[in-house]
Amino acid sequence: MAGFYEAINEKAKGIVYDLGTGSGILSTWAVPYSNFIYAVEKNPLVAEKTRSCLEKFKNIFFIEGDARKVHFPEKADLIICEMLDTALIDEEQVPVLNSVLDYLKKDGDVIPQGILNGVEPLHTNTEYLCYEENGKPYHQLLGPLTIYSHYDFRTPINPRGDFKIHMKINKNGMFSGLKITTFTLITPHIICGPTPMLNPPLIIPTEKLDVEKGGEVKLNLSYVMGGGLNSIRTEIEKIS
Ligand SMILES: C[S@@+](CC[C@H](N)C(=O)[O-])C[C@H]1O[C@@H](n2cnc3c(N)ncnc32)[C@H](O)[C@@H]1O
Structure with a gap:
């Protein structure tokens, strides 16, 4: 706030x-x-x-x-x-902005101005898609955060997100989920990370894959911004 x-x-x-x-x-x-x-x-x-x-x-x-x-x-x-939510999937930020941008004056501005999304590989036992709160559900990170998308709300956004992401692995373990974290650029100088009230990280269970330190996993991640959490699809493949 x-x-x-x-x-x-x-x-x-x-x-x-x-x-x-x-x-x-x-x-x-x-x-x-x-x-x-x-x-x-x-x-x-x-x-x-x-x-x-x-x-x-x-x-x-x-x-x-x-x-x-x-x-x-x-x-x-x-x-x-x-109308923010993690990765803009479950609220209407993108469809609403796309429909009103013609009303924005040429030198007009938008608050927030945009977002950055990042993803981390993890091990989790949860079988349900859920938001992280106070470290729950239990999960163990298996690699670093990869920033995979950046949106500027002053220009129209294709609501269909299709991402091919290479994720580095820095621990041996069982890859079984993803954590998506959204950073809000309220302005280019005021950047807000997740809080329990604003864009808490989203934990997404995936298929299971044994991974090793030093390896790499290819992730195909897709969803519809404004299309709800049921629109999320994932595919993972070990590439080394
Ligand atoms: C995260 S809340 C924001 C609340 C507000 N900024 C505040 O500080 O109280 C998002 C709000 O957007 C409204 N909303 C969602 N889609 C909308 C739409 N298409 N048109 C108008 N309001 C919408 C929801 O009902 C909700 O009240």
Whole structure:
């Protein structure tokens, strides 16, 4: 939250959209620096609360609805869109941004500005895809983090992610899973690693493979950003 606060202080001006406004807190931080803010929330249960939190701000217009379908009457100097989740798989950050980028002024900006994704090979007994919390589920890393993708939210993103990744192995063991970690570039200077509330690392069980220190494994990883965790597919193959 501190990172978002700092970024909004620095970048809010003119016309601002806050897409997936939730509590509306990010919109309220933009109030002193902006002429007008369009805050959009699609979940009706959340929207009821958002409306009452935002009604006292004269330069915020609250819209209950799907941000992909809103016709905004004016272009934005800044789009705030915080529908983040690990690797952007399970939330609508990418489809929403793709559908509103035509509304962004030429010199406009987006908060957050992008993300980096990395993957590590590991041993785990879990058979279910889950988010890591306090070191659970138990897992043992078998190699270093490889950064495999980098997205800039100011340009359209193909929601289909297909990655061929070579992973180095630095321990003998049984490869049975992956850990995906997302780093958020709130701005190019404010980079936020995972927290339990923001993009906790995702543990993905894979087929099993005996690996040795010094070896290398080829990973085919695919998913649809905004397509949900069921869209994740993995294939692993030992190459040395
Ligand atoms: C991670 S929460 C962000 C909350 C907000 N930034 C805050 O600080 O309270 C994402 C929000 O986006 C909303 N959302 C998801 N998809 C949406 C869409 N297509 N259009 C509008 N809101 C959406 C969700 O209902 C949720 O409230």
